[in-house]
Amino acid sequence: MVLIVDLVLLTLLCLTALAIMLVRHLFAVVALTGAFSLLSAGLLVxxxxxxxxxxxxxVGAGISTVLMLGTLALTKRREARSPKLSPIGLIIIFSTGATLIYATPDMPKFGAVDSPGLVHIVPSYIEGSENDIAVPNIVTAILASYRGYDTLGEVAVIFTAGMGVIILLGRRREDEYGYSEESAAFPLRPETSNDEEGKDKS
Known part of the structure; x- marks a missing residue:
């Protein structure tokens, strides 16, 4: 039963990815990317x-979809022109996919008790998490301590991406409402009229 569910989800993922490549309406692309993230989440479950x-x-189906919809509000709904297919890009994609498929049979079976991760790493986490970190939840201990730098890097990437989107959207809105860079840099400076400027020059 699990195998059937995995095959169905994988088929839907492939069809969704193909639709994202072919669709030119950006709103539909955003909706499809959100669906792709939900299907990926189901596969991970x-x-x-x-x-x-x-x-x-x-992140994938929630925050990213909201950010892309907000971006669409400031841009056009359709793609400007269809991109040309690059033979070099296709060769790289198919070569990478073939390499991954070729290496898949060498991976340990899902849930195998003799896999390297379960033999070497997991026992040390289970035995040492409470003594080393004094945290009863093993998952929390792994994310916050054993993989703390990795988690910090992920948070930094998400924060940087969010700040970049906010800055881009903020600059666009400033231009739309007529704010110049000078007025944005000095928002509290009183504006002088043309008459006052003429008096100062005289």
Missing amino acids: TLDAVDVAFTEAA
Whole structure:
């Protein structure tokens, strides 16, 4: 049953990705990317990675979709021109995909007790999390301590992306309402009229 669900989700992911490539209406593309994130979250749930699925659903289908819809409010709804297919890009994509498919059989089976992660890493986390960190929740101990720098990097990336979007949208709105860079830099400086400027020059 799980295999059937995985195959259905994988098929839907492939169809959604193909639709994203072919559709030229940007609003439809945003909706499809949100659906792609939800399907990815469902696939992660079947792999027992509920925490990663929650992050994918919140960031991919939630925050990213809202940001892209906000961006569409300031841009056109349709793509300006259809991009040309690059033979070099296609070769790189198919070569990478073929390499991943070729290497997949060498991976340990899902849930195998003799996989390297379960043999070497997981026991140290289970045995040492309470003694080393004094945190009863093993997942929290891994994310906050063992993988603390990795989590900090992920938060920094999300924060940087959000600030970049806010800055871009903010600059566009300033231009739309007629704010210049000088008035934005000195918002409290009183504006002088033309008569006062003429008196100062005389």
